[in-house]
Amino acid sequence: MSGLRRDSFSLLRETMRWRVALVLSALIFVLCLVLGVLNTRLQLADTAQLAWICAAVAGACIAALVALPRHTGGTVFFVTIAALLVGVVAFGWWHGRGMQHWAYIFPPVLVFLLRARPALFGMLLYGVYASTLTALLLPAIEVVRFASGYGLLVCFMFTYALLQERAAEMLSYHSDHDALSNCLNRRTFNETLEQLAGARNLVKRCTFLLLDIDHFKAINDQHGHLVGDRVITGVAAVLGRELDADTPLFRYGGEEFAVLLADADADAGLALGERLRAAVQAADFHGVGVTISVGVGHWRRGDGNPSAALDRADRALYAAKRAGRNRVRGEDAASAAVA
Numbered sequence: 054m055s056g057l058r059r060d061s062f063s064l065l066r067e068t069m070r071w072r073v074a075l076v077l078s079a080l081i082f083v084l085c086l087v088l089g090v091l092n093t094r095l096q097l098a099d100t101a102q103l104a105w106i107c108a109a110v111a112g113a114c115i116a117a118l119v120a121l122p123r124h125t126g127g128t129v130f131f132v133t134i135a136a137l138l139v140g141v142v143a144f145g146w147w148h149g150r151g152m153q154h155w156a157y158i159f160p161p162v163l164v165f166l167l168r169a170r171p172a173l174f175g176m177l178l179y180g181v182y183a184s185t186l187t188a189l190l191l192p193a194i195e196v197v198r199f200a201s202g203y204g205l206l207v208c209f210m211f212t213y214a215l216l217q218e219r220a221a222e223m224l225s226y227h228s229d230h231d232a233l234s235n236c237l238n239r240r241t242f243n244e245t246l247e248q249l250a251g252a253r254n255l256v257k258r259c260t261f262l263l264l265d266i267d268h269f270k271a272i273n274d275q276h277g278h279l280v281g282d283r284v285i286t287g288v289a290a291v292l293g294r295e296l297d298a299d300t301p302l303f304r305y306g307g308e309e310f311a312v313l314l315a316d317a318d319a320d321a322g323l324a325l326g327e328r329l330r331a332a333v334q335a336a337d338f339h340g341v342g343v344t345i346s347v348g349v350g351h352w353r354r355g356d357g358n359p360s361a362a363l364d365r366a367d368r369a370l371y372a373a374k375r376a377g378r379n380r381v382r383g384e385d386a387a388s389a390a391v392a
């Protein structure tokens with residue numbers, strides 16, 4: 054998980070978080086200054102003291118947001134403000150005072166700290182708590198005023214959080230998948246290979262299958278590129294149906310696919326290759342005869358880089374093509390092809 058996907062998604066989220074954090078901390082800072090002055094005038098020393106403390110924390114948050122990298126600054130802000138709000142609620146509870154105006158800060162903080170659904174649960178829970186506290190201390194009209202404003206804010210924040218989650222999922226899907234075949238794309242394949250090579254990866258062995266549509270240029274030439282595109286989509290669908298849900302299928306190149314069988318030996322790869330080859334041959338591609346050739350390469354941890362096994366799968370594929378296509382070849386054939 055690196056490169057374009059993480060950059061674009063994280064940047065979007067970090068920028069949003071940072072901006073909301075800055076606006077919120079400025080708001081809390083100003084609000085607390087005003088509350089500090091008013092409570093001092095009303096001679097409510099403990100509430101004034103609380104307001105000064107909150108103003109100082111909000112001021113420190115503004116400094117942290119400006120000085121630290123956006124991601125760290127945002128996280129520091131939301132965690133600090135969440136802790137501060139819990140402190141304010143505890144203060145209100147302890148002194149038997151309604152602190153319902155603070156409740157309006159909870160929804161944006163929870164939405165930027167948690168996923169949408171747990172945030173909704175937290176927002177509603179706090180809304181019930183603050184409404185009950187208000188009902189105990191103030192006239193019913195105040196409860197209605199508070200609950201309507203707070204409810205509206207919760208609806209807005211939950212909608213925003215859901216939209217943001219959907220946008221992130223879509224962004225992630227489109228940066229991982231190929232638009233024509235809906236398979237995982239080459240970039241994801243390269244990342245998977247890198248992860249596999251990592252010393253901390255738990256996969257002990259794996260088998261690569263490279264699958265290439267036979268005489269695809271002729272299909273394009275005879276039926277046109279649109280039909281060629283449909284054949285690629287159709288072959289991907291057939292392969293996807295044959296594979297387990299947890300076996301990834303990649304579009305490796307133009308008319309070439311790759312399958313990564315984790316914790317499987319070479320024989321399992323050859324058997325799967327044969328099943329996939331037969332399934333494509335048996336499928337109906339609107340009258341176009343389509344077959345695939347398959348090359349299989351095996352890798353064990355300690356054997357060096359997995360890309361060497363991929364190389365062997367590529368040579369086995371070449372051997373399958375040379376042997377007449379529509380067949381599966383393993384590493385023995387790859388060695389023979391080199392010799």
Ligand SMILES: Nc1nc2c(ncn2[C@@H]2O[C@H](COP(=O)(O)OP(=O)(O)OP(=O)(O)O)[C@@H](O)[C@H]2O)c(=O)[nH]1
Pocket residue numbers: 233265266267268269270271273277278279280281282285306307308374378
């Ligand atoms: N329609 C379509 N054609 C593509 C796409 N990507 C690559 N191609 C074409 O696929 C063809 C691949 O041809 P070759 O690599 O010569 O191989 P082949 O004709 O399949 O022959 P063998 O692999 O030797 O069986 C080229 O003509 C590419 O232009 C695509 O996304 N859509």
